[in-house]
C-alpha cells in the first residue's frame with residue numbers, strides 16, 4: 001500500500017471523535033488574553049496602552065526583529081491590562097488583556113493586500129500574523145522566504161494530524177477546501193520554482209483524502225499522499241521523508257533539501273487573508289477528553305480562556321485531573337482553565353482524574369521498545385544514562401555521540417516504555433544541559 | 448476547582464507494562480511447565496514449586512532488608528524461578544533448587560541492582576553454578592517415566608558417545624519422550640510458547656530462529672548428516688534457551704540487529720562446545736558468554752540516527 005519504507009511506526013489510539021463535526025463559531029468571549037509570544041522567535045512588542053479602544057483585527061503588537069510575528073486584537077473592546085504571562089514552558093512574557101464589548105466589530109482599516117509578486121505575497125503573510133498553526137508556531141513568512149532563492153521545488157502540505165483527538169486540520173480540509181485551492185493557486189502563480197505540492201494525510205482520514213483528491217483532480221502538480229496511521233507522521237522530518245523520500249540532515253531545514261512544509265490550516269488562513277485582509281484572530285480548536293461532556297470543534301477568538309471555550313462546547317464533568325493544550329503526545333498541561341488559547345492551540349483536552357494519573361516508573365528492563373519506536377533511530381536509554389554521570393565531560397560526550405539535539409520530543413519512546421520511564425522528560429533535561437554547554441563553548445571561543 | 452495536575456508530555460502511555468510482559472512469558476512457559484509435570488510426575492512439580500517460591504521469597508526479603516521498593520509484583524522473580532526449574536533434571540535435590548534460586552536472585556540479580564541491572568541471565572548463571580558444583584545430579588537428565596529405557600543419558604550425550612542406536616525417534620523427541628531437563632524435553636510445548644511470544648510482540652521472531660538455524664546448519668555441515676542435525680536441535684536445551692533465555696531483554700543487545708548477532712554468536716558457540724568441548728551440551732555456556740559480550744555487540748550494531756551526521 002505504501003510505496004517505500006516509512007518512518008514512524010508507533011501505534012497509538014486515534015480518538016478522532018470529532019472528525020465528523022464541523023466547527024461551530026462561538027460568540028464573543030468576555031475577554032481575551034494575548035501573550036506576546038505565540039510563535040518561535042522574539043516576542044512581539046505591544047503598541048497599545050491600558051484603556052485603548054481596539055477593534056477586531058486591529059494590530060496590538062509589532063514583530064520584534066526578523067523572526068517574530070505581529071499580534072492582532074481578536075475581539076473589539078478595551079485594553080484592560082498589560083500583564084506578565086507564564087508560558088507553559090516556564091518562561092515569562094508580556095500579555096495584553098482585552099475586555100470584549102461583545103460587538104466583534106471589525107477594524108475599519110482592514111483591506112485585502114495587493115499581491116502581485118512573491119515578495120508581496122511573503123510581505124502579506126508577514127502582515128497576517130500567520131505562524132505554523134500545527135503547533136510549531138514558526139513564523140510562516142520567514143519560512144516562505146526560502147522560496148525567493150528559487151531552489152525550493154516542493155511544498156509539502158502537512159495534513160497528517162497525527163496527534164490523537166485533534167481534528168481541526170481535518171475540518172479545514174473538509175470545510176475549507178476552496179481556500180486550500182486558492183492558496184495553491186497563489187503559489188503556482190508567484191513561486192514558479194515549486195513543481196510539486198504534496199499533501200500528506202494519515203490514512204485514518206479517508207474523507208479528507210477524498211476531498212483533496214477531488215479538488216485537485218485537474219491539477220497534476222498536486223499529489224495527495226496517504227500516510228500510514230502511525231505516529232508521528234506529522235513530524236517534519238518524518239513527513240518530508242515519507243512524502244518525498246528526502247532525508248533532512250542533522251542541523252538542516254527542509255528548504256536545504258528543496259522542500260517547504262506548511263500546515264494545511266496555515267495554508268487556508270493564508271488564502272483567506274489574501275482574500276479578505278482579516279489577519280489571524282481566530283482558530284479552530286478541538287475540545288475533547290474524558291472529562292468533556294460533549295466533544296466539539298469550536299472556532300474561538302485567539303486569547304479566549306480554556307474555561308470559556310469548554311463552557312461553550314457544553315462544559316465538563318468535575319473533577320478534572322489534567323487540562324491539555326495540544327495533543328496528548330506533545331501537548332502541554334495548563335496550570336488552570338483561565339489560560340488562553342494561542343495561535344498554535346489545536347485542541348483543549350480535559351481528562352478525568354483516573355486518566356490523568358501518572359504511572360509509577362520502575363527499572364529499565366532494556367527491552368529496546370524505545371529504541372525501535374524512535375522515528376529518528378535515537379537511543380533514549382543512553383540519554384537517561386548520561387544524566388546519571390557525575391562528570392560533566394562524560395555526560396556531554398555521551399549526549400554528543402548520541403545526538404541528543406536530534407530528539408524532537410515526539411513522545412514515542414515514553415509512550416511505549418513498559419517500565420513507564422520518563423524518557424522524554426530526561427531528553428528535555430539532557431537537551432537543556434547540552435545547550436548550556438554549547439553556549440558556554442561559544443562564549444569561550446569569542447573571548 | 449482542585450489544582451490541576453501538571454506533568455510533562457506524553458500524557459498517554461501504552462498499556463504494555465513490565466508486569467504484563469513477564470506475565471506473557473509465564474503464559475508462554477505454561478505448556479512446557481504442564482508437560483514437565485505430565486512427563487516427569489509430581490517430583491517435577493516439587494522442583495518447580497521450590498524454585499519459584501524460593502526465588503520470589505528471596506527477592507522479597509532482599510528488598511525488605513535493604514529497604515528497596517518491593518519488586519516481586521513485576522513477576523520477574525517468578526519467571527527466573529520457573530526458568531531455572533525447567534532447566535534442572537529430575538534428579539536435582541530440593542536443597543539444590545533452593546541454593547540455585549537464591550544464587551540466581553540474590554547474587555546474579557539483586558546485588559547488581561535488581562531487574563535491568565544484571566549483566567547475565569540469572570537462571571542460566573544459576574544453572575551453570577549448580578552444574579559446576581554438583582555435576583552428578585545436575586548434568587545428565589533423567590528420562591520421563593513413560594520411557595522404558597532407564598538410560599539417564601540425554602540424546603546429545605548419546606551422540607557424543609557414539610551410541611546413536613540408543614536415540615529415541617524424532618517423534619518422541621518432539622513430544623518429550625527423551626532424557627533431559629524437565630522443561631526442555633517437550634519441543635512442541637516450547638514452540639507453542641515461542642509462537643505466543645511472537646504474536647504478543649514480547650520477542651522478535653528472528654532471535655530464536657537464528658540461534659536454532661545456526662546450530663542446525665553448522666551441525667549439518669560438520670557431521671554431514673541431517674538427522675544428527677535435527678537431533679542437535681531437538682535434543683538438549685536448545686529450544687528452551689533460544690526461545691526463553693537468548694531473548695531476555697536485560698542481558699542481550701538493545702537493538703534489533705544486535706540481537707541477531709547475539710543469536711548467531713550463541714549458535715556458533717553452542718556448536719563449538721557440543722562438538723569440540725568436553726560437555727555434550729553448550730547452550731547455557733554460549734548464552735552466558737554472549738551475555739558478557741552483549742554491551743559490545745550493542746555498540747557495534749548501533750543504528751545510525753536518521754539524517755545524523757558522522758561523529759568526528
Ligand code: SF4
Nearest residue numbers: 374407409410411413
Ligand atoms: S522523543 Fe526523542 S528520543 Fe523519544 S522517540 Fe521522539 S525523537 Fe526519539
Ligand code: SF4
Nearest residue numbers: 364365367368370417
Ligand atoms: S522502553 Fe523503557 S524499559 Fe524498554 S529499554 Fe526503553 S527505557 Fe528501558
